[in-house]
Amino acid sequence: MDRFFVDTSAIRGESIELGGAQARQVASVLRLHPGDEITLLAGGREHIVTLASVSASRVTGTVREARAASGEPRVAIALGLPLLRGDHSEEIVEAVTQLGVSRIAPFVSARSVARVLPEPKRRRWERIAREAAETARRGRVPEIEPLRRWDELLVALRRPLLVAWERETVMRVRYAVPANVASLAIVVGPEGGLTEDEIVQARKRGAVTVSLGARNLRSETAAVAFVSLIADALG
Amino acid sequence: MDRFFVDTSAIRGESIELGGAQARQVASVLRLHPGDEITLLAGGREHIVTLASVSASRVTGTVREARAASGEPRVAIALGLPLLRGDHSEEIVEAVTQLGVSRIAPFVSARSVARVLPEPKRRRWERIAREAAETARRGRVPEIEPLRRWDELLVALRRPLLVAWERETVMRVRYAVPANVASLAIVVGPEGGLTEDEIVQARKRGAVTVSLGARNLRSETAAVAFVSLIADALG
Numbered sequence: 001m002d003r004f005f006v007d008t009s010a011i012r013g014e015s016i017e018l019g020g021a022q023a024r025q026v027a028s029v030l031r032l033h034p035g036d037e038i039t040l041l042a043g044g045r046e047h048i049v050t051l052a053s054v055s056a057s058r059v060t061g062t063v064r065e066a067r068a069a070s071g072e073p074r075v076a077i078a079l080g081l082p083l084l085r086g087d088h089s090e091e092i093v094e095a096v097t098q099l100g101v102s103r104i105a106p107f108v109s110a111r112s113v114a115r116v117l118p119e120p121k122r123r124r125w126e127r128i129a130r131e132a133a134e135t136a137r138r139g140r141v142p143e144i145e146p147l148r149r150w151d152e153l154l155v156a157l158r159r160p161l162l163v164a165w166e167r168e169t170v171m172r173v174r175y176a177v178p179a180n181v182a183s184l185a186i187v188v189g190p191e192g193g194l195t196e197d198e199i200v201q202a203r204k205r206g207a208v209t210v211s212l213g214a215r216n217l218r219s220e221t222a223a224v225a226f227v228s229l230i231a232d233a234l235g
Numbered sequence: 236m237d238r239f240f241v242d243t244s245a246i247r248g249e250s251i252e253l254g255g256a257q258a259r260q261v262a263s264v265l266r267l268h269p270g271d272e273i274t275l276l277a278g279g280r281e282h283i284v285t286l287a288s289v290s291a292s293r294v295t296g297t298v299r300e301a302r303a304a305s306g307e308p309r310v311a312i313a314l315g316l317p318l319l320r321g322d323h324s325e326e327i328v329e330a331v332t333q334l335g336v337s338r339i340a341p342f343v344s345a346r347s348v349a350r351v352l353p354e355p356k357r358r359r360w361e362r363i364a365r366e367a368a369e370t371a372r373r374g375r376v377p378e379i380e381p382l383r384r385w386d387e388l389l390v391a392l393r394r395p396l397l398v399a400w401e402r403e404t405v406m407r408v409r410y411a412v413p414a415n416v417a418s419l420a421i422v423v424g425p426e427g428g429l430t431e432d433e434i435v436q437a438r439k440r441g442a443v444t445v446s447l448g449a450r451n452l453r454s455e456t457a458a459v460a461f462v463s464l465i466a467d468a469l470g
Binding site for chain 1: 306370448
């Protein structure tokens with residue numbers, strides 16, 4: 001069944017109404033008809049809808065069933081995402097959205113090579129996040145926050161804050177995750193890693209450094225590995 | 236310090252000798268000189284070498300120190316890798332090599348879209364695995380095995396054999412990893428997943444299905460998540 005995100009305003013009790021691009025998608029792209037079913041995602045819930053009327057400008061229907069989206073994790077995970085060269089940050093946006101991250105906070109730090117996030121690129125990230133959330137059966141699209149410097153990132157992210165660092169040899173992810181947290185922030189470094197100064201600064205602000213294992217990982221692999229381990233540790 | 240893999244025959248006790256492409260790399264690409272140090276990787280060990288003579292056809296040196304490569308995991312992990320469209324299998328080869336996989340066993344199954352592994356593509360995989368192993372400080376390059384069908388793969392992989400399946404809802408990776416194993420094989424499905432028949436066939440042959448969480452993952456994300464969780468469970 002087709003699934004996509006709509007504004008919460010599209011759902012009014014038991015009835016739904018779509019206009020604009022979403023009505024066009026239902027009528028002209030998906031070519032659905034009255035009686036067909038779709039799943040509309042809004043506000044962390046999925047709504048199974050039977051269509052009543054379909055035109056390219058307006059679609060109406062009835063909510064047959066509504067429930068919390070099955071793919072939405074209980075704990076909100078925010079990821080501090082280093083801006084990387086080429087399409088590497090986008091690969092991460094897609095993968096960590098599938099894995100359940102709820103906020104993506106891009107940053108530049110001392111060793112970042114890429115240092116700006118042009119508006120078209122940000123919009124591409126948002127589109128990738130939305131599509132990945134739909135196919136992963138998430139109930140929410142992760143929010144992509146403004147680009148920040150390292151010091152700003154440390155202020156913006158909630159605690160507990162875990163930072164993956166290749167020179168941390170002792171602290172494993174599963175021991176760094178406190179029991180019964182409602183939210184959690186994690187960070188991986190850019191291509192050349194985080195500097196010692198940046199780690200000191202983070203620790204002063206209460207961050208805990210963790211190891212992702214004995215091997216040197218690229219930022220993309222580190223991000224996916226880190227989120228997988230966190231999701232697993234949270235159960 | 237530059238690191239690369241050489242044949243074990245290049246290292247003879249305390250002396251080393253490189254010819255051919257590797258001598259050219261040291262002399263012409265890395266532009267090293269007598270007295271410079273390099274790390275040569277062979278047979279799971281890293282050898283810190285002081286160069287004695289350097290020319291484009293022959294490089295000699297002395298082993299100053301030899302030790303087990305720091306990035307080599309204790310447990311051998313084999314990955315059954317679905318052949319995927321485009322460059323997606325290559326992304327996986329790179330990431331799982333960084334994460335410590337020791338054998339990569341490509342396969343096609345009922346829902347595979349790509350069904351052949353042309354020789355140039357296999358050689359590209361081998362090059363990617365070698366480079367990823369060097370930067371990850373591995374002591375071995377994972378072996379890329381011949382392409383197999385699902386039934387052949389089930390015969391070829393050692394046990395315990397864990398298969399990620401999106402309809403497995405109970406078994407978590409950490410509970411599926413036996414204590415004190417010396418080797419382990421894991422498999423993720425292709426783009427459209429594994430079929431019920433394929434899962435039945437695998438279970439008949441002793442495979443255990445595991446869940447990677449409540450969300451639908453693409454094969455690339457699933458492979459990286461699975462290897463991360465396995466490496467973590469193995470300590």
